[in-house]
Amino acid sequence: MQRIGVFVCWCGSNIAGPVDVERVAEAMKSVPGVVHSTTYQYMCSEVGQSRIMEAIKEHQLTGVVVCSCSPRMHENTFRKTAQRAGLNPYMVEIANIREQCSWIHKDKEVGTQKAIVLAKAAVAKVMLNTPLQAGTSPVIKRALVIGGGIAGIQTALDIADAGYEVDIVEKSPTIGGRMAQLDKTFPTLDCSACILTPKMVDAAQNEKIDIISYAQVEKVSGFVGNFTVTIRKKARFVDELKCTGCGACMEKCPSKKGKNEFNMGLNNRTAIYIPFAQAIPNVAVIDPEQCLKLKTGKCGLCERVCSAGAINYKQEDEVFERQYGAIVAATGFKPIDLDAFDEYGYSQSKDVVTSLEFERIMNAAGPTGGQLVRPSDGKHPHEIVFIQCVGSRDTSGCGKPYCSKICCMYTAKHAMLVRDKYPDVNVHVFYIDVRTPGKNFDEFYRRAVEQYGVDYIKGMVGKVFPEGDKLIVQGSDLINGKQLALQADMVVLAAAIEPDPSARKLATMLTASMDTNDFFTEAHPKLRPVESPTAGVFLSGVCQGPKDIPETVAQAGAAASKVIGLLAKDHLVTNPCVAQSNELLCNGCSQCERVCPYGAISYVEKEIRGPGVREVRRVAQVNPAVCQGCGACTVTCPSGAMDLQGFSNLQIMAEVDAICK
């Protein structure tokens, strides 16, 4: 006979406000099987937990129900409590009377009644609980970082520093990411490349780090501690080991009309190219869409001039598998397309540029050699208008509902740099709000206004259009209540940022969840910000939400520390709440295998002996180390053979019965 104890938590006034906790505890006393029922202000506190432990011993409890917050919050806490008192930790059930009850009900009577029903359901379930034993699985001591921007580089460096091997898979021919494209960084105005490229070199020279560039992840299987990842390394048509990065091939290449991705398409590059001077690996790559030799068979100039003999037109994609204990997503961002924002004239005038394009124009290694000139005619501009929130904080559906977070600061930076280098240029900035929370950020913005005389105008722009060789910027000045029509030589749009499009496909492969904006979801928004809800998958940088460089680096380090914590273990305790097949009932139909997202189910021919049965049959078998206990197979199984330990069909039906009684 089970002896159940019920512990109702007040959670301060969180639960005790809308729920009469004493009545809940009182009502539970008359439920069959319950031998003890009590309340306490904070059950998760040390005192609360020791009360549970004392009660377990005093009343010889065989099962515990804690009526408190979501099991995501404290199930583990109370399982450990029970274990310390000598009870099997899986004999604990949580009735969620906070998130699913007190927080959503205002009527105390309704809230109390619902809390009682939820508690009764939990008792009905715990009556059928069986003690479960957790197993262990080994940890592969190698990490995979997907994305080679500053987030991925920093995560990899930190993991390698702790002595673990780590691979960076980067989709472009070089690591460096967006930060490599930036000119200066706020709020100190130090050169972006000067602080990034040493880190890139560190990563390349670190024995523990393997940079797999121009590659993408194709398939992920396995589970925390033991992932198997298929990686496709795209053909460069250049032997990475032989190429010295001398650049002779680029000088000779006759196909010069490729869009230079690194310069945001502001100028052209050759078909064989090295993305930028400090690229890592410093190895050429051939764009097969543009290469004459690969397209028509005629040319071969680069092969002839390459003294290292590195060119190989027959090179093919290389696909290989590797094992990892942990995976870090660091897929970064891109600025949004401006197709839905025709009012800003981006498609009509070359002199309307995005902020990232402006960054390249201002950069000494950029298409204009760092000279601020208009893309249309190469003339020096005298009036520049910056427009913030282009597609950010946009509820019209054309853009993004969120704040892109970095635009206020980089626009202030651009404005300041222009005024510093070219005092003859007038700079205007249209803004909704200026948001500068960050160390030395507001001081930086004020410097732009007070010291550099940047004209900040509160209001939005309705239209930008070319008139003659000028651009007319129509906007409103909300503070002065005026409609403005400014004549500008250049307009710079602070386009919203969005997650890199590759992230969605990756999320599916990793079974990591995403929010409605395609940012990766963290396991807990406050307390577990660098972990994805999928065990063994971690998040670094903007793929989790908009961030500037310092925040990205901080999060990258945090993600690395989580990875190191995982890789430091030799074995992981596995979740015993996994599926189990009742071989007597299984008819080997294969439906469970098809729905299993983890590949945990296989089939064996087995002799089955039971009442009136003795035959060799094909039956399902679950690999408990791989199964994550999602339950997809249990609801799919037509014969009811699949059951989830700790969440059996019987237990769930008992809960439903208790609620409906």
Added chain:
Amino acid sequence: MNYSYYPGCTLKTKAKELDRYARSSAEKLGLHLEELEDWQCCGAVYPQAEDEIATKLSAVRALAQAKEKGGKLVTLCSACHHVIKRVNLDMQNNEYIRTRVNNYIAPDAPYAGETQVLHYLELLRDELGFEQLKKSVVNPLKGRKIAAYYGCMLLRPAEEMGMDDPENPKILEDFLRALGAEPVLYPYRNECCGGYIALEDKGQARQNVDKILHSASLAGAEAVITACPLCLYNLAQNAGKERLPVLYFTELLAEALGVKEEA
């Protein structure tokens, strides 16, 4: 193909040419426009109030009648099109309005937005096709540089009107190309002309008109076309220094099709 046709009040008074040329052109193109019986004024302004149904009734009466007669209703005046199209969407999507309007009008069968509302330009683009229109042109308007003026009612709100991109529209330009004319692109073609405040703030209306006509003439236009009677009135009446002939788009259509004199 037969279409129900809703001309609207202005087309019977101030904007007779808009209507006349549209009818003769349609006839020439084999599009049969049948004027609705006993149609009433659409109200000219789409009522924004959620609980307002009285001003939506006449639009629904026209829509319900068109449903009986083939289900396609052609409009011409920008304001009428705007009101009728949006009221039709209300009848499709807003249960509260649909129920109350049906209770009030009590039609034989309840009306739930089944009629397809087509602006005359959409009739040409989507039903006939500009390619087909091009083939029917007998007097191509060769070398004529024309500025299309959209106004605000025809395209906005874009998700409801569904005609074209409000920031960078092209339906009138494509129409002009089909007639053999040369469309002139200018930035003010989709800005409000201020017609709605012409009585209250003539200065503002004049300022808007000046900007539009100046912008069109700077781009080399010799004339401006529009689909909106109020825009035409305002662009003609409140023009200051900058003056350009303002025509209904149907007038050029009739001219190109060789039916202008008959009309």
